[in-house]
Amino acid sequence: MTTPLTTSVALPELVDEPDEPPHRRRGRSRLHRASPLTYLTLTFVLIASVAPLYYMVVMASRPNSDITSNPPPITPGGELRDNVTRVFDNPDVVFAQALLNSLLVSLVATITVVTLSALAGFAFAKLRFRGKNVYLLAVIGTMMVPVQLGLVPLYMLMGWVGLAGSLWSAVLPFLVTGFGVFFMRQYIIQAIPDELIEAARVDGASTFRIFAQIIFPALRPAVAVLGLLTFMERWNDFMWPYLTLSPENPTVQVALSRLSGGYYTDQALVMAGTLLATVPLVLVFVLFGRRIVGGIMEGGVKA
Amino acid sequence: MHLRDRLARIDIHGAPYFFIAPFFILFGIFGAFPLVYTLWVSLHDWSLLGGNEGWVGLENYSELLADGYFWNSLLNTFAIFLIATIPQLIAALALAQVLNSSLRALTFWRIGVIIPCATSVAAVGIIFTMMFARDFGVVNWLIGLVGVEPIAWNQERLPSWIAIATMVDWRWTGYNALILLAALQAVPKDLYESARLDGASAARQFWSITIPMLRPTLMFVVTVSTIGGIQLFTEPLLFNPGANSITGGDTRQFQTSAMYVVEQAFTGQRFGYAATIAWILFVVIVVVSLVNSLLVRRIRSVD
Numbered sequence: 001m002t003t004p005l006t007t008s009v010a011l012p013e014l015v016d017e018p019d020e021p022p023h024r025r026r027g028r029s030r031l032h033r034a035s036p037l038t039y040l041t042l043t044f045v046l047i048a049s050v051a052p053l054y055y056m057v058v059m060a061s062r063p064n065s066d067i068t069s070n071p072p073p074i075t076p077g078g079e080l081r082d083n084v085t086r087v088f089d090n091p092d093v094v095f096a097q098a099l100l101n102s103l104l105v106s107l108v109a110t111i112t113v114v115t116l117s118a119l120a121g122f123a124f125a126k127l128r129f130r131g132k133n134v135y136l137l138a139v140i141g142t143m144m145v146p147v148q149l150g151l152v153p154l155y156m157l158m159g160w161v162g163l164a165g166s167l168w169s170a171v172l173p174f175l176v177t178g179f180g181v182f183f184m185r186q187y188i189i190q191a192i193p194d195e196l197i198e199a200a201r202v203d204g205a206s207t208f209r210i211f212a213q214i215i216f217p218a219l220r221p222a223v224a225v226l227g228l229l230t231f232m233e234r235w236n237d238f239m240w241p242y243l244t245l246s247p248e249n250p251t252v253q254v255a256l257s258r259l260s261g262g263y264y265t266d267q268a269l270v271m272a273g274t275l276l277a278t279v280p281l282v283l284v285f286v287l288f289g290r291r292i293v294g295g296i297m298e299g300g301v302k303a
Numbered sequence: 304m305h306l307r308d309r310l311a312r313i314d315i316h317g318a319p320y321f322f323i324a325p326f327f328i329l330f331g332i333f334g335a336f337p338l339v340y341t342l343w344v345s346l347h348d349w350s351l352l353g354g355n356e357g358w359v360g361l362e363n364y365s366e367l368l369a370d371g372y373f374w375n376s377l378l379n380t381f382a383i384f385l386i387a388t389i390p391q392l393i394a395a396l397a398l399a400q401v402l403n404s405s406l407r408a409l410t411f412w413r414i415g416v417i418i419p420c421a422t423s424v425a426a427v428g429i430i431f432t433m434m435f436a437r438d439f440g441v442v443n444w445l446i447g448l449v450g451v452e453p454i455a456w457n458q459e460r461l462p463s464w465i466a467i468a469t470m471v472d473w474r475w476t477g478y479n480a481l482i483l484l485a486a487l488q489a490v491p492k493d494l495y496e497s498a499r500l501d502g503a504s505a506a507r508q509f510w511s512i513t514i515p516m517l518r519p520t521l522m523f524v525v526t527v528s529t530i531g532g533i534q535l536f537t538e539p540l541l542f543n544p545g546a547n548s549i550t551g552g553d554t555r556q557f558q559t560s561a562m563y564v565v566e567q568a569f570t571g572q573r574f575g576y577a578a579t580i581a582w583i584l585f586v587v588i589v590v591v592s593l594v595n596s597l598l599v600r601r602i603r604s605v606d
Contacts, residue, residue, distance in 0.1 A: 046415040129319035150337025173333040207318035236423035253425040289414035297485035
C-alpha cells in the first residue's frame with residue numbers, strides 16, 4: 001500500500017502526425033494527389049491569412065505621417081521601437097500592467113480548466129456511478145449554452161460578492177469548460193488502460209490517489225493541448241473583461257480597445273499596441289502549431 | 304465490516320461525484336444561474352445603481368416589441384450573420400477538400416490556415432477597421448486600382464455589414480475548415496471506391512457520400528457559428544471607435560443585439576430592460592439552432 005504508484009506506460013501521442021506526404025501512410029492510399037492548382041489555392045489562402053497581420057506590422061513600424069499617405073505603405077518602416085515605447089509610456093492606458101493582468105487571468109483559468117477537466121474527465125471515462133450518462137449529456141449541453149447572455153446577472157453577482165472590477169471577476173466565470181471535460185474524457189478513454197486502474201485498486205490506492213499519481217501524470221499530451229487552447233481563448237477574450245474591468249486595471253484586449261477609442265488619430269500607436277498583444281500568441285502558434293491543429297481537429301470530430 | 308473496508312466503499316461510491324462536482328458547481332454559479340436569473344431580472348424594473356425597483360411583469364417585453372432600435376439591432380445581427388456564415392461554410396468546405404489531398408508540408412499549410420485564430424477579436428476589429436478606412440485604408444486603395452470609387456465602409460448599412468462579416472470570416476474560416484477536414488478523413492475510403500466502380504461522377508460522390516457523411520460535423524459547425532454569430536459584439540464595437548462606439552454607427556447601421564444589451568445595461572443603466580433583450584436573444588438562439596438542426600437533418604434525404 002505504501003509503494004509509490006508511479007507507473008510509466010507508453011501512451012499514444014495525441015496529435016503528432018508525421019510531416020510527410022500522407023500517401024505514404026496507411027489508410028490514405030486513395031487520396032487524390034495534390035496538383036499545382038492545389039498549391040496555388042493554398043498559397044492564396046495563406047496570403048489572405050497572413051496579410052492583415054503583415055499590414056499590422058507595417059503600420060506599427062511607420063510614423064503616423066506615413067499611415068495617411070496614398071498609396072498606403074506596403075513595407076515595414078523603422079519606427080517600431082519608437083511606437084512601442086509610446087504605447088508603454090501612454091499615461092491613459094496602463095499597458096504593461098494590462099499585459100501582466102492578461103497573463104495572470106489566462107494562467108489561472110488554464111490551470112483550473114486543465115486540472116478540473118482532468119478530474120471530471122477521469123470520472124466520466126473510468127469510474128462507474130449512477131446517472132453518469134445524464135451528467136455527461138449535461139456537460140455536453142453546457143457547450144451549447146450561450147452563457148455570455150447572462151452578463152447582467154453575472155455583473156450583479158460580482159457586485160454582491162464584492163469583486164466588481166477586480167481581476168477575480170474576470171477569471172471566475174471561466175474556471176471550468178464543458179469542452180475541457182469532454183476533451184479529457186475522450187483522451188483518457190483511449191490512452192489509459194483499465195488494467196492500470198484495477199492494479200492500483202488491488203494495491204489499496206484510493207480513487208484520488210489513483211488520479212493524482214497515475215492518471216494525471218499520464219495525461220501530459222492532453223494537458224498540453226487543452227492548456228494551449230484554453231490559454232489562447234482567455235488571452236483573446238474581450239466582451240466580459242471589457243464589461244467588468246475598470247480602465248485602470250484592464251486586460252490587454254481591453255487596453256487595446258481603449259487605445260483605439262481614445263487615440264483614433266494616433267494609428268501607429270494603436271497598431272503597435274495591437275502588435276504587442278498579438279505577437280505572443282502568434283509565437284505560441286508557430287512553436288506549438290502542430291499540437292494546436294491536432295487539438296482543434298480532435299475536439300471537432302468528437303463533439 | 305472493518306473501518307478500512309467501509310472507507311473504501313465510501314471512496315468507490317462517492318469519489319466520482321466528488322470529481323465531477325467542481326465542474327457542475329462552478330458552471331452552475333457562473334454559467335447557468337446568471338442565464339436563468341436573466342429571466343427573473345427581465346420581469347422587474349431594475350437599474351444599475353438603484354437595484355430592484357419592483358415587479359413589472361411583462362412590461363419590458365411589450366416595450367421591447369415596440370422598440371425600433373431593438374428590431375434594428377436584430378436585423379443587423381441576422382444580416383451580418385448570414386453574410387458571414389454562408390460564404391464561410393462554402394469556403395471552409397472547399398478548403399477542407401483541398402487540404403484533404405496528399406500534400407507536402409502538410410502541417411505547414413494547416414497552421415497557415417488557422418493563424419488568424421491566434422489573433423484576438425479585438426485585434427481583428429482594430430486591424431480591419433483601419434484596412435476599411437475610407438480615406439487611407441488599404442481596401443479602398445485596392446478597389447481603386449480597378450477603378451471603383453472609395454466606399455465609406457462604416458457609414459452605410461450594406462458596406463458596414465460586409466466589412467464586419469469579412470472580419471468574422473477571416474478569423475473563423477480556417478478553423479472550421481480544419482474541423483471539416485477531420486470529419487472528411489473519417490469517411491471510409493471504400494465508400495468512394497465502390498461509388499467509383501458504379502461509375503459515379505466526382506460531383507455525385509460529393510453530394511451522395513461526402514455531404515451526408517459530414518452531417519454531424521456540419522451540424523456542429525453551424526450550431527457553433529450560430530451561437531457566436533447571434534452574440535456578435537466585439538468586431539462591430541471596434542468598427543466605430545470613439546465615445547459612442549456602443550451604438551454601432553451614427554444611425555445604428557451596424558449595432559448588433561449584443562451591443563444593444565450592453566448599451567441598455569451600462570449606458571442606459573436599465574438592467575431589467577437589458578435582461579429582457581438578452582433573454583429574447585437566448586430564445587432566438589434556441590429557435591435558430593432547432594431550425595438549423597432540421598435543415599441539416601434534411602441533408603440525408605439528398606441521396
